[in-house]
Amino acid sequence: MEFRAWMARRGQEEPEPAEEKPVNKYRNVLTTVDGKKFGSKKEARYYENVLLPKLQAGSIRLILRQVPFDLPGGIRYIADFCILTKDREFHVIDVKSEITKKNRVYINKKKQMAACWGLKVEEA
Secondary structure, eight states, X not given: OOHHHHHXXXXXXXXXXXXXXXXXXXXXXXXXXXXXXXXXXXXXXXXXXXXXXXXXXXXXEEEEEEEEEEETTTEEEEEEEEEEETTOOEEEEEOOOHHHHTOHHHHHHHHHIIIIIOOOEEEO
């Protein structure tokens, strides 16, 4: 006997399927801090606990988020943060988990950033 027919005979309706939230590839949770959206809790904590205090102290002049860089072959690398220090040094910072740091695509993009733009990607 079919499930629906069996439920109908018992006078019950079929239960609603539970709504499943999509799971991100690396199980990151989108987070909002000061009205700004971040791709992960770790990225939001880095912004809030490391970058903002440095900005308020004056050691950082500028924080840019989600900065795109075009690479050869139509590839685009998006850095989590780019900062300009008070000494006018430019830094590219990516907040990555240990699993992502070992990802071959990420490693190759990091190498291309150094080769094409002369920029070292710093990991947090």
